[in-house]
Amino acid sequence: MTTVTTQSDVRRHELADFLRSRRERITPEQVGLPRGRRRRTPGLRREEVAQLSAVGVTWYTWLEQARDIQVSPQVLDALARALLLDPSERSHLFALAGSLDPTPHAPCPSVTPALRAMLDQLGPIPACVQNSRYDILAYNTTYGRLLCDLDALPPEDRNCLWLAFTHADWRAAVVDVAEVNRTIAAKFRAAMAEHLAEPAWKTLLARLEAESAEFREVWARHEVVGQGTKTKYIRNAHVGLLQLQHTNLWLGPAAGPRLVTYVPVDEESRTRLERLERLEPRSTRSPLSTAAV
Template sequence: MTTTAPVTATPQPPRGAEIRRHELAAFLRSRRERIAPEQVGLPRGTRRRTPGLRREEVAQLSAVGITWYTWLEQARDIQVSVQVLDALARTLLLDASERAHLFQLAAAADPTPAASCPSVTPALRETLRALEPFPACVQNSRYDILAYNRTYARLMGDLDAVPPEDRNCMLLVYTDSDWRAAIVHLEETMRLMAARLRASMAGHLGEPAWKMLLKRLECESPEFRENWRRYEVVGNRSKTKEFLNPYVGHLTLEHTDLWLGPQAGPRLVTYTPKNEETRERLERLYELAAGPREPREQRTP
């Protein structure tokens, strides 16, 4: 009698997606365990045995379900939105390199300006430089600051000290204490900017980066929520603006948008002095501005 040996299936190596899920799970655990509760405003307590944060704490701080987050750390095959990845990156206090690694492991594109932005040409950089001592920057229709010169960096505090992913005029006006203190007519400015954002957003409904910005503003600013509920819409226009600069004092400036293409997308924003006193103070501010003289630009981590 002839017997046939049982056929044993050859183990297949893990697929790329599965490997990424396990790497993502390990990375999240390692980042969670390194953060002390005090770093995110939580009490340590006397019975904590978990190093760093608990899973439920990360889920709560990121506004996601505990079951869903647990599955993520268990390398389950689940879909992860860029909004959730952004929230996790903030909760886990990831730096630029760690944030880029998180999105890469999740096979997702980071929509923040810190990760990707329209290229700023050498000619445009030279224009920013040539405009000094007048403040100038390049923004997109979502108010992300894509590049800026030395004087703009110190117009409302220290923009260089702001993390690249937070260099957004809407966020700064509504949540940054330095910017809020520098704007003379703050309430009017906030209401106008919310109305301009609503007008711009009509052409970008459903896009992840816009949804992320809107959700963050609504979560972090009661004033934004109130202004957003007004459903006001305002187009772009030049106007006089006043600032209380922390370095040189009161500035009265004419704000102008110069569009860089046929569509209402990226624009060159300039501030020119309305009087001789402001002109002299801008010159002093330019001399006081620290750091290299090259216009700053968002770069891929």
């Protein structure tokens, strides 16, 4: 009889081994627990990890036994804290569990201090760094105000595809939103061909399909489009209509991070971007009326 090992089986066993190895390296003193005289287990006991994470002992034991159980991002977050995982280990934990980290802390190696400084100096031209999954990794002041208030969003929601299909302000700012969203979904499908088995990509796709009927309809078309440059029309809530040339500058291989800029096509758009950059902090400003468009 031949036993077939699935990819999910492999991932569960890798997750079990990883949790066990992290548990065994931590001393009770590191997490404020007494050692006791009869401790034979290297590092922490399973029940201690469960206690620190506020989960059931049986449930955590099943995790280390590679049982086929569901684990939420909130529980993974608690485990990462209890096991004192560093940013790389935390990212690995969520990847093995096939879950999106709700509070990612690991910095992107492509976003160096010099690149962040360049983003700031490009102002008032809106500019950001995105990866091929459309996560917004870094951005300057003008880009942060271009389509919605990015500073007000949690890091896990700073994704162009997610915002395009679920965020009211972002959608209101995009002229011809239906066609633009159809195009970005087609670009995402083309990019995803090289990442079909990666948890972060599958998690984003599952979130979109669960949240947006529009996305489900567009995704079912199986359209694909490559990356390119084009003129975009954005109706900013504060300064009005902007005509911008969208450009990608790849920071590595074509499937990796890219610098995205929105260069004004005309003088009026440049003037409005300058006004957008000079806006007061969001706590003290209010959108202009539609008469400004």
